[in-house]
Amino acid sequence: MSNAVVFWSSCLSAFEAELTAQQFNTWIKPLAVEDGGDELRLLVPNKFVLQWVKDKFMARIQLLADEFFGKPVTIALTLHSPRTAAVSRKPEAAPAPTVVTEAVVAESRPASITAPSPAAEPAATRGRPVVDEYSRLNPNFTFDTFVTGKANQLARAAALQVAENPGVAYNPLFVYGGVGLGKTHLVQAIGNVVQQHNKKARIRYIHAEKYVGDVVKAYQHKAFEEFKRYYHSLDVLLIDDIQFFSGKNRTQEEFFYAFNALIEAHKQVIITCDTFPKEIENMEDRLISRFGWGLTVAIEPPELEMRVAILLKKAEQERVQLDENTAFFIAKHIRSNVRELEGALKRVLAYSRFTGQKVTLELAKEALKDLLAVQNRQVSVDNIQKTVADFYKIKVADMYSARRSRTIARPRQVAMALAKELTQLSLPDIGEAFGGRDHTTVLHACRKINELRAAEPEMAHDFNVLLQILKN
Numbered sequence: 356m357s358n359a360v361v362f363w364s365s366c367l368s369a370f371e372a373e374l375t376a377q378q379f380n381t382w383i384k385p386l387a388v389e390d391g392g393d394e395l396r397l398l399v400p401n402k403f404v405l406q407w408v409k410d411k412f413m414a415r416i417q418l419l420a421d422e423f424f425g426k427p428v429t430i431a432l433t434l435h436s437p438r439t440a441a442v443s444r445k446p447e448a449a450p451a452p453t454v455v456t457e458a459v460v461a462e463s464r465p466a467s468i469t470a471p472s473p474a475a476e477p478a479a480t481r482g483r484p485v486v487d488e489y490s491r492l493n494p495n496f497t498f499d500t501f502v503t504g505k506a507n508q509l510a511r512a513a514a515l516q517v518a519e520n521p522g523v524a525y526n527p528l529f530v531y532g533g534v535g536l537g538k539t540h541l542v543q544a545i546g547n548v549v550q551q552h553n554k555k556a557r558i559r560y561i562h563a564e565k566y567v568g569d570v571v572k573a574y575q576h577k578a579f580e581e582f583k584r585y586y587h588s589l590d591v592l593l594i595d596d597i598q599f600f601s602g603k604n605r606t607q608e609e610f611f612y613a614f615n616a617l618i619e620a621h622k623q624v625i626i627t628c629d630t631f632p633k634e635i636e637n638m639e640d641r642l643i644s645r646f647g648w649g650l651t652v653a654i655e656p657p658e659l660e661m662r663v664a665i666l667l668k669k670a671e672q673e674r675v676q677l678d679e680n681t682a683f684f685i686a687k688h689i690r691s692n693v694r695e696l697e698g699a700l701k702r703v704l705a706y707s708r709f710t711g712q713k714v715t716l717e718l719a720k721e722a723l724k725d726l727l728a729v730q731n732r733q734v735s736v737d738n739i740q741k742t743v744a745d746f747y748k749i750k751v752a753d754m755y756s757a758r759r760s761r762t763i764a765r766p767r768q769v770a771m772a773l774a775k776e777l778t779q780l781s782l783p784d785i786g787e788a789f790g791g792r793d794h795t796t797v798l799h800a801c802r803k804i805n806e807l808r809a810a811e812p813e814m815a816h817d818f819n820v821l822l823q824i825l826k827n
């Protein structure tokens with residue numbers, strides 16, 4: 356199909372205009388085009404994107420293609436990515452040879468860190484497992500109890516795929532997002548489904564800090580062989596908050612071998628983290644690059660309606676009647692993360708039990724009075740301006756100045772978006788606090804920052820960090 360590239364570039368422009376930046380960057384930008392003779396071949400990086408593009412965008416692409424070429428065009432969606440090679444079941448598509456080489460090197464590490472013979476094992480530790488076999492899955496962390504919204508729908512869809520096809524769909528699955536946004540819940544939901552489908556599956560959920568502890572134990576007991584045997588024999592390894600590996604070189608090395616062994620054997624690895632892989636500090640490059648082999652998905656802070664839905668769901672689980680007005684009140688005031696939202700609801704329910712009164716809006720206001728007072732006191736526009744100026748190393752005065760250079764204007768927009776998110780002020784009020792700017796400028800800033808948060812992991816990260824600082 357000649358002119359395939361020209362067509363694709365016009366198609367990209369059309370989609371860029373029609374979709375949000377997040378949709379465009381997630382679904383359309385990763386595609387490439389190839390001249391397939393009689394047909395047009397669209398190269399897709401993984402099965403997940405393939406299915407989504409097929410369902411949501413194919414009709415539009417077909418229309419654009421027929422228009423461009425002036426005749427009906429056959430379009431083939433084809434999987435094409437080094438990553439898909441790494442996760443394919445086919446033996447020839449196993450991970451790159453370097454992995455095998457490095458795994459072999461692991462076997463011949465210095466004697467001081469390899470397992471001693473049983474006779475050399477200290478009597479006190481003989482027979483004591485270096486890693487306990489208990490798989491700590493919380494049975495309440497299921498897909499059914501996980502409320503879905505824009506903030507987590509992609510992560511949830513990917514998690515479901517992995518739960519249905521462990522070791523095949525995306526390996527590893529890397530879920531990242533701020534504190535208390537449901538990462539642990541979601542990955543444990545995967546573990547629970549896999550366990551239900553296969554009672555014998557060896558599933559290990561472990562918090563990264565505990566894994567570091569296991570490495571230390573293996574050191575102390577000179578039992579790295581046992582450690583390795585255990586971790587390399589799993590069917591599913593769920594490792595939570597991997598940012599805790601930062602700067603822990605020996606742990607990273609051990610995890611590298613476990614990771615390679617599992618991926619090579621088509622066993623599922625699922626990782627959570629508080630940031631995008633490339634932003635994890637003091638983490639070996641070879642690990643960071645491997646984190647991106649499968650699928651990396653974000654969980655964003657939930658928007659208002661989703662927070663309300665979560666509250667209603669939690670109340671239902673507690674068999675408590677919660678009306679929407681009260682749920683909206685709580686959700687409007689507790690914006691930082693789901694854990695805090697849950698905490699606020701628990702407080703309301705405890706207050707209701709304690710006083711023997713039904714849960715009403717009045718009761719919620721009373722129960723959360725202290726919490727909200729602290730919150731309102733803390734988050735003022737002044738506070739936001741100062742925090743953001745410190746964060747980006749600019750002067751606080753630039754928050755109200757007329758300067759328009761990018762290094763000043765962008766942090767100012769971030770501060771405006773934070774003011775919208777964290778205070779009850781109206782857009783004109785916020786404009787006023789930023790040097791008498793028009794409310795449309797504030798609106799534009801909020802939209803722009805939301806777009807950037809969706810499109811650029813760095814902005815999403817900065818914004819979340821600032822939210823956490825301001826809420827604490």
Ligand SMILES: Nc1ncnc2c1ncn2[C@@H]1O[C@H](COP(=O)(O)OP(=O)(O)OP(=O)(O)O)[C@@H](O)[C@H]1O
Binds near residue numbers: 536
């Ligand atoms: N979408 C959701 N639906 C229902 N409950 C949720 C949702 N998101 C989070 N929660 C609940 O919020 C609480 C905190 O979630 P979780 O522990 O999974 O967060 P996290 O992202 O792993 O946090 P951390 O970074 O601190 O490890 C849990 O009780 C969880 O059930």
